[in-house]
Amino acid sequence: MTATGIGASVKRKEDFRFLTGRGTYTDDINRPGQSHAYILRSPHAHAEIVKIDTAAAQSSPGVIAVFTGADYDKGGLPAGWQIHSKDGSPMVEPPHFPLCKDRVRHVGDQVALVIAETYAEAKDAAEKIDVTYKELPAIISTADADKPGKPQVWADAKNNVCYDWHLGDKAATEAAFAKAHHVTKIDLVNQRLVPNAMEPRAAVGDYDRATGEYTLYTTSQNPHVIRLLMGAFVLQIPEHKLRVVAPDVGGGFGSKIFHYAEEALVTWAAGKLHRPIKWTAERSESFLTDAQGRDHVSHAELAMDKDGKFLALRVSTIANMGAYLSTFAPCVPTYLYATLLAGVYTTPAIYAEVKAVFTNTVVVDAYRGAGRPEATYLLERLVDKAAREMKMDRVEIRRKNFISREAFPYQTPVALQYDSGDYDATLDGALKASDWAGFESRRAEARKRGKLRGIGISTYIEACGIAPSAVVGSLGARAGLYECGSIRVHPTGSVTVFTGTHSHGQGHETTFAQLVSDTLGISIDSVEVSHGDTNKIPFGMGTYGSRSLAVGGSAIVKAMDKIIAKAKRIAAHLMEASVADVEFKNGTFTVAGTDKSVPFGTVALTAYVPHNYPITELEPGLEETAFYDPLNFTYPGGCHICEVELDPDTGVTKIVNFTAVDDVGRVINPMIVEGQVHGGVAQGIGQALLESCVYDEQSGQLLTGSLMDYCMPRADDLPNFKVATQSTMCTHNPIGAKGVGEVGAIGSPPAIINAVIDALSPLGVQDISMPATPLKVWQAIQSAPAKMAAE
Amino acid sequence: MHDFGYHRPASVADVAGLLASKGEAKVVAGGMTLIPTLKQRLASPSDLVDLAGIAELKGVKAEGGGITIGAMTTHAEVHRSAEVQKTIPALAQLAGGIGDPQVRNRGTIGGSVANSDPAADYPAAVLGLGATIRTNKREIKADDFFKGMFETALQDGEIITAIHFPKPEKAGYSKFPNPASRYAIVGVFVARTAGGVRAAVTGAGPCAFRSKELESALGGSFTPEAAKAVKLGADGFNTDLHATAAYRAHLISVMAARAVAAAS
Missing domain, CATH: 3.30.390.50 (CO dehydrogenase flavoprotein, C-terminal domain)
Structure with missing residues (x-):
C-alpha cells in the first residue's frame, strides 16, 4: 500500500475548499439579471382553496410575477416506483402539482409563487396575497389513517390507503406458527424524523433565449435523475436542452434525492419570464417541505421452537407516505424494508404486510438507511424480547439463529440472496471491543453511584449498492439503477474522473482519486474527480443507498479496465511487442521477460500525439466510459453494542460506550469509512434518544418546526466511538466494496434502545419507545413494576 | 423582516426621547429574542432603538460588598468577570451556561431580565439573590419585578440600566x-x-x-x-x-x- 493508495487514510482533497469557506453551494450561484422567488405556503393541513386574489401582490414594489396553481400549465411531480397491492391493483398515485390547484393537503403546501427583484420584496408581496380557504378536517395519525370514517386526503385513496402490499409465504408462515413452542409479540413505532441537512434546499432556474436551453442549479444528490424526472415528466424539456448542476451540496441524508416542486417552479418560471430565478429555503421551510423519514407503526410476531430457534416471523406495518407520493416513497417501506426482515438469521418462513397510507403531513421518503433501519429496529427489538421471554442469553439466541459463514450465498425467504458475510466474526469483534463479558461489574459499580447502567446489542444486515436494474425493474422501479464512470486521460498523463454519483459529504473526490491513482499508478494529485453536472458527465443515477463506491466505483474500475486495455495496445506498439506480452504495474508498461518499459505518461502523450502509433488499428485519444449495472445488492452487516448510564433522578440517558464492528467489504479510505460510521451512528443516536417529528393531531401544525423543539444530536450528546471494520469481500463487484454510508444509522438505534431497556430491566420495565427522552425514561421509572431501592 | 427605522443613541437620556417620539418603537439589547422574532415577521416595530452604543450601560463593578452589572453586559462578560467569579461564583457559572457561545457573546443581562422569558436563566438568579433592578426611572426589587410570561414591572419607556446583586453567603x-x-x-x-x-x-x-x-x-x-x-x-x-x-x-x-x- 502506498501513502495515497487503496487502504490509506488520505486526508480529504475537498476539505481545503470546505474548511476555508471556498465551496460553491447553490445559494452561492448568482446569474446575471437574477430575480428571487418566495413561495406562499399553506397555513392549513387540509383546506379547499376557494379563491386567491393576487392583485395587491402583483403591484407590490419589485414584483415581476405572481403565479398560482391556475397559471401552472405543466405536469406534476412523478413517483419513481410503482407498487402493486396484494390484489394486483396498482398503488393509488395522486397528482402532485408544484402549485396546488384547488386544495392544500399539508401545512407548507405550495399555494403561490412570487418572483421579485429581491427576496424581501417577494416576501413582502406574498403577504398581500389574499387566499380564501375552506378548512377541512385533517388526518395526521399513521395508526388511524386507514380506520373508517377518518378525513380523506384523496378521493381515490379509500380509507387513505395508497397500497396494501405483502411479501413472503403466508401459508408456510402460518404453518410454522401453528407448531411454535413460543411466540414473542411486539408493537413498535418507528417515529418520523426530519432530515435537517445543514445546507437548506435551494434552486436557481435559468433560461437562455439564444439557445433555448434551460439550466437548473440545485441541491441534489442526483442531478441526472432530476433532469430525467423534471425534463420528461414535469416540464417536457428534452434532455439536450436541459442542464442540471448540483454543485457543492451540504449534506443530503436522502432528503435531496427527490425531485421537488421548487426545482420545477424556478425552471418553469425562468422560461416564462426570461429571467434567472433563485429560491433558497429558510430553515422553517426545510422543516415543512423536505421529505421526512421513517414513520412506521408495526406489529410483529416471532415463532420459536423450545430451543429458541426461529421458525417464522410475521410482520404487519402501516407506513405513512404523507400527503403525496415523493419520488421514491413507495419502495421504502416495501422493497427496502420487508426484504430485510430475515436480518442475519435463518428464519425459514417470513410473511410481511405493509399498508401505505396518506395523511395531511409532509411527504415521507428515504432518509439515511431508508427502510432498513425500520426493519433492523423491529427485528433486533423483537429478538431481545424473545431472549427475555425464553430466558436465553441475548448473544446466544442471536448466535443460534445466525446464517453461518459457510452458508453463503444465502437465499432468504424474502427475495434477497446474500453474497457474503461472517456474523460471528463481527459479533465476536464487538463483544471483545466493548468488554461485554465485564459488563455486570460495571453495572454494579454504577448502581453504587445511584445510576442504572445497561448494555444493548444489535446484529444487523442491510442491502445497498443499489441496484441491479433488472431486479428493481421487476419490483416496480421506473428507472435503471446502474452507474456511469468516465476516465479522461489528458495528454500529459493527468486524469479527470467523471462520475454519475454525487458527493455531498461522502468524500468521493478523495476515495475515487485513491482508486484511480492506485490503479493507474499515478500521483493522487494528478487525479481530479468531477461530478454533479449533467453537461460534464455522460449519465448517472447519483448517490443514495450506500451505492457510490460499490456501483459508481465499479463503473470507474470498468472504465479504467478499458483505458488500460487500450494503453497496452499503444505500449505494445511503442515497445514493438505483442499486446499479450505487455504487463501494466505501478504505472509502467513492461514486456514480460525483457527490460523494455514505457511509463503511463508516455502512453498518454502518444495517444494524443500519435506520430508513432498503430493508427490503422486504433483511434487516437485516451478516454473511456463504462456503465456498471450490479449483479446483486451488496450486504454490509455487523454488530453494534451500546452501553448507557441512566440517571434515575432526571431520566437522562448517557451513552458511555459505543462499539461498532462493521463488515463493509473493501475499504479504500479507512478514515472516511470511520467518519461515515461516526455520522451514521450520530444520526442513529438522534433517532434513539433525541429526535421526533411531532404534528398536532387536530390542526396538523408541525409542533417541532424548528431546532428549538426538534432535537438534533450535538457533539456533546455523543460518546467517543469505538469503530472497527471486520470485512468479507463483496463477491460480485470488481472492488469488493459493500458500502458504508448507512450502516451507522441502521445498526445503532436498536442497540441503544436495547441498552436503555436493559438498564431499566431491574425495575421490570420491558419497553420504551424512541426517542427515549429524559421525560419518557423518568416516566418509565415512575410507573415501573419494581421501585428503585432506597439509596 | 419588515423595514424599520434604526437608532443608536449614545446615552440613556436619549432613549426615552426616541421611544416617546416613535410610535411603535422597540428597544433592542442583544437581540437574541427580538431579532429572530423580526425575521419570522412576528413583530413589526416601526423603529428599533439599539442600546449597544451606550457606554454607561456596560460593565461589572463592585458595589457595597455585592456587584452591579450594567444592563448591556453580555453573558460572556459576566461569565469571565473576575469580580463576579470572586463575589458570586454561581452567577458567573449561570452566565456561562446560557445558550451557546454566539448567544453568550451577543445576549445581555438586561435584555434577558427585561424579556422575562419563562425559561431564561437570569431571572432565577435575580430572584434567588434578591437583586435590585435599576431602571432609567427607579429601582425595583426582584420580588416585585417578574409579573408573568414576558411580563415585568417595567413601564412604557422604562429600560433597565443595571442590576445590583448583593453578595450571598x-x-x-x-x-x-x-x-x-x-x-x-x-x-x-x-x-x-x-x-x-x-x-x-x-x-x-x-x-x-x-x-x-x-x-x-x-x-x-x-x-x-x-x-x-x-x-x-x-x-x-x-x-x-x-x-x-x-x-x-x-x-x-x-x-x-x-x-x-x-x-x-
Missing part, C-alpha cells in the same frame, strides 16, 4: 436544559443570605418564581437531602412536548439539590 444554580433549545426546562437558583435562604425557579412556570417549600426546607437545613425531600404538586407548572408538569415538579427538587451541592 453561598449560592448555587443548577438547570435541566431542554435537549433541543438548551433553555431551562427547570432551573433552580438557591442562595443562603443574611436574610435567610432564597430559592428561585425558572422554566417551570409562566415566569421565574420563589419556592416557599424549598426555602422553608433549606432554611431548616441547607443540604441537598433537604432539597430532594421536598415534594411539589404538579399544579400550575408548564407542560409541553419535552416535559410534563409532574416531571417539572420533580425536577425542581432534583435541581435544587444539585444547586445546593454545588453552592459556594
